[in-house]
Amino acid sequence: MAAKDIRPDEEQPGAGPAHVAIIMDGNGRWATSRGRPRLVGHQHGARRVRDIVEACPRLGVEYLTIFAFSTENWKRTQVEVSGLMTLFKRYIKREAQRLLQSGVRVRFIGDRVRLDSALVQMMDNLEALTAGNSLVNLTIALNYGGRDEVTRATQRMAAEVAAGRLKAEDVDASTLASYLDTCMLPDPDLVIRTSGEARISNFLLWQSAYAEYEFIDTLWPDFTADCFADVLSGYGARDRRFGAVRA
Numbered sequence: 001m002a003a004k005d006i007r008p009d010e011e012q013p014g015a016g017p018a019h020v021a022i023i024m025d026g027n028g029r030w031a032t033s034r035g036r037p038r039l040v041g042h043q044h045g046a047r048r049v050r051d052i053v054e055a056c057p058r059l060g061v062e063y064l065t066i067f068a069f070s071t072e073n074w075k076r077t078q079v080e081v082s083g084l085m086t087l088f089k090r091y092i093k094r095e096a097q098r099l100l101q102s103g104v105r106v107r108f109i110g111d112r113v114r115l116d117s118a119l120v121q122m123m124d125n126l127e128a129l130t131a132g133n134s135l136v137n138l139t140i141a142l143n144y145g146g147r148d149e150v151t152r153a154t155q156r157m158a159a160e161v162a163a164g165r166l167k168a169e170d171v172d173a174s175t176l177a178s179y180l181d182t183c184m185l186p187d188p189d190l191v192i193r194t195s196g197e198a199r200i201s202n203f204l205l206w207q208s209a210y211a212e213y214e215f216i217d218t219l220w221p222d223f224t225a226d227c228f229a230d231v232l233s234g235y236g237a238r239d240r241r242f243g244a245v246r247a
């Protein structure tokens with residue numbers, strides 16, 4: 001069984017989550033409730049990311065994966081979509097040096113084909129710039145959808161089978177996992193969603209098979225490092241059984 005697969009024996013009761021994934025939701029409602037355009041909510045939301053990333057080492061979080069833009073978010077107005085794309089570029093430009101100096105390794109997951117080439121270039125550069133870091137592994141899901149990811153992985157796997165480089169009967173769960181965008185990451189231990197919605201919205205479908213979930217009412221622009229610490233403090237009490245019965 002590959003390292004990415006379920007690891008019941010490695011789970012220490014009471015230990016904090018090593019990999020936390022966050023669905024950063026509620027920016028639009030945060031702005032609308034203040035009579036401001038939705039993009040103002042996204043600007044405030046983007047500013048929250050720094051505190052959460054920088055809180056990770058003291059909270060024992062080695063992997064942080066954040067949902068920034070879904071494959072379904074293209075359905076929003078052109079103004080909102082292009083405003084978000086501008087914001088992603090601004091975030092990368094503004095934070096690159098600080099991320100480098102804070103020991104953060106940045107990776108992006110999602111389909112880059114639909115993103116503009118200037119943004120893709122900046123994503124590639126940030127990944128290369130921080131590739132030597134290992135204190136915190138920050139993964140940003142941008143144009144990411146769980147079904148899209150599994151579909152792309154399956155296409156590539158099927159092409160390998162057709163080319164005779166992979167045998168269909170050799171395909172198991174770890175083979176599929178190795179074709180996913182997240183092939184270099186452990187599965188998330190805890191998925192947090194802000195803003196009170198209790199749904200996954202196509203985030204890390206395969207990887208979250210045994211994740212714990214926390215749905216928090218706080219809107220993302222109000223989600224501070226203290227809120228983050230509070231959510232994590234409840235995690236240690238959970239009994240993760242992974243289908244087994246604990247002695």
Ligand code: IPE
Nearest residue numbers: 024025026027028029030068
């Ligand atoms: C999350 O906030 C950010 C993105 C999806 C890009 P929303 O924009 O979904 O905020 P609400 O859910 O409309 O309040």
Ligand code: IPE
Nearest residue numbers: 023024025067068069070201
């Ligand atoms: C999920 O939030 C996507 C991100 C946080 C990037 P959405 O706001 O897009 O999800 P739905 O539409 O409420 O399911």
Ligand code: MG
Nearest residue numbers: 025026027028
């Ligand atoms: Mg939303």
